[in-house]
Amino acid sequence: MILLLLGVSIVTFLLMCASPLDPLQTNVGQAALGTMSQEQIAKLEAYWGTDTPPLERYIGWLGDVLHGDFGTSLLYRQPVLTVIGQRLAGSFWLLLSAWVISGVLGLTMGVIAGACRGRWPDKLIKGYCLLISSTPAFWLAILLLLVFAVWLGWFPIGLSVPVGMDAAAVTAADRLRHAVLPALTLSITGVANIALHTREKMIDVLESDYVLFARARGESEASIVLRHGLRNVALPAITLQFASVSEIIGGSVLVEQVFSYPGLGQAAVTAGLGSDLPLLLGITVVTAAIVFAGNLIADLLYGVVDPKIRKGAARG
Numbered sequence: 001m002i003l004l005l006l007g008v009s010i011v012t013f014l015l016m017c018a019s020p021l022d023p024l025q026t027n028v029g030q031a032a033l034g035t036m037s038q039e040q041i042a043k044l045e046a047y048w049g050t051d052t053p054p055l056e057r058y059i060g061w062l063g064d065v066l067h068g069d070f071g072t073s074l075l076y077r078q079p080v081l082t083v084i085g086q087r088l089a090g091s092f093w094l095l096l097s098a099w100v101i102s103g104v105l106g107l108t109m110g111v112i113a114g115a116c117r118g119r120w121p122d123k124l125i126k127g128y129c130l131l132i133s134s135t136p137a138f139w140l141a142i143l144l145l146l147v148f149a150v151w152l153g154w155f156p157i158g159l160s161v162p163v164g165m166d167a168a169a170v171t172a173a174d175r176l177r178h179a180v181l182p183a184l185t186l187s188i189t190g191v192a193n194i195a196l197h198t199r200e201k202m203i204d205v206l207e208s209d210y211v212l213f214a215r216a217r218g219e220s221e222a223s224i225v226l227r228h229g230l231r232n233v234a235l236p237a238i239t240l241q242f243a244s245v246s247e248i249i250g251g252s253v254l255v256e257q258v259f260s261y262p263g264l265g266q267a268a269v270t271a272g273l274g275s276d277l278p279l280l281l282g283i284t285v286v287t288a289a290i291v292f293a294g295n296l297i298a299d300l301l302y303g304v305v306d307p308k309i310r311k312g313a314a315r316g
Contacts, residue, residue, distance in 0.1 A: 001292045008288045009065075009281055013058050016277050023048040023275035027075075048074060048275065061281065070285075071278035075270065080282035083267065088286075090160055091252060091263030093175075098183045099248050102190030103241040109191065110198025111233065115225045117203055125195060133192035137251045141185045141258040148181060155181050158260035182259045186251050193247070194240045198233055205232045234305045242298035246291045 024033060024044055033041065045051040052060075064071060070080035113125040132140075149157045156162070160178050161170045205211060205228060214224050253265035260266070264283060271280035 001289075001296070004292060005285055005288055009062070009285055010058070012281055012284045013054070013061075013277070016272075016275070016280060017054045019272075019275070021273070021275050023050060023074075026273070026275055049277065057277075061278065065285075070282040073271075073276055073279040075274045075276045075279065080278050083279060084264065084282055084286055087262065087264040087267040090261070091256070091265065094179050094183050094261070094263060095186070095248050095252060097179070098186035098190060098252075099241075099245065101183070101187040102244060102248070103194060103237075105187065106191045106194025106240070107198055107233075107237050109195040110237075111202055111225065111229060113195065113199040114202025114206065114233075115221070115229065117199075117206075122199070126199070129192040129195050132188060133196075135189070136254075137185060137189045138254040138258055140189060141182070141255045144181050144185055145258060160261055160263070178261075182252075182255050182261050185255050185258075186248055189251055190244050190247055194237070194244060197240050198237055201233045201236045202229050205229050235302060238298050238301050238305065242294040245294040249287050249291065 024041070027048075028044060036044075042051070049057050061071060070084075072078065073080050073083050076083050109125045109129070113122045116122045145157065149155050156178050158178075160175060162174055162178075165174070202225075206224070211224055211228055214228060219227075249265070252263060253268055255261070256263045256265035257269055264287070268280060268283045270276070271283060
């Protein structure tokens with residue numbers, strides 16, 4: 001995991017260095033630069049780090065990170081970890097709800113489609129998943145925003161709290177109402193992959209010899225699906241569920257932009273467009289660590305779900 005995080009930080013840094021955006025022109029403006037003296041421009045270059053060789057900048061950043069310092073955001077003028085903590089607090093429940101809903105729906109739809117292979121529920125679920133998997137998350141977000149916020153007026157157009165309301169007066173119901181459409185968008189787009197893979201695994205299980213023997217003993221189809229099917233799709237379901245963490249986080253970048261939701265995804269876009277290298281590196285490393293931690297939890301849960309894996313690990 002340490003090597004992967006190191007690789008992620010290197011790739012992110014190289015991509016930022018290769019970006020055609022000039023930090024000075026982006027954040028100050030060409031007209032303002034034309035009126036500045038060379039001393040003022042030199043101070044700006046030192047602030048944005050454009051006067052330092054890339055290798056020296058990265059080594060300096062890496063050395064600070066090893067001491068627990070991710071630097072200071074150039075746009076927000078706050079420590080990077082402080083900005084990430086504030087934005088992650090806004091995105092946490094949104095991402096968690098979308099992750100849970102997509103996992104439960106994906107597993108349920110995959111089991112139903114596999115158990116009804118070739119029949120209308122299978123065709124309906126498979127068609128839905130193929131349609132959703134080819135639909136961009138931002139387009140679906142715009143569609144939901146247009147229908148439920150603009151036309152019907154059931155939900156607010158954007159933001160995470162009502163406009164103009166004092167922070168102390170904001171209730172949990174207000175935050176929940178603002179998070180419904182973003183969470184729904186992420187849930188819908190996250191269902192397809194889990195459902196299709198679960199369907200294929202369920203079909204393999206139902207075609208196995210032990211299921212054939214169970215049918216010969218007179219077990220009902222519902223009993224076979226619950227006793228044999230769910231048990232054997234549990235491990236792939238865990239893998240898919242925790243692997244979807246990266247998809248949920250990646251999708252939130254676009255979804256939060258559409259809904260103007262002040263979360264971690266919107267901060268990442270702002271940092272990228274504003275050439276805020278310390279903040280973007282910090283967000284990338286932290287989100288990558290969350291994804292890697294999800295994969296680690298999935299590995300640990302294998303032993304809980306499957307006793308054979310637990311016994312094999314104990315013998316090892």
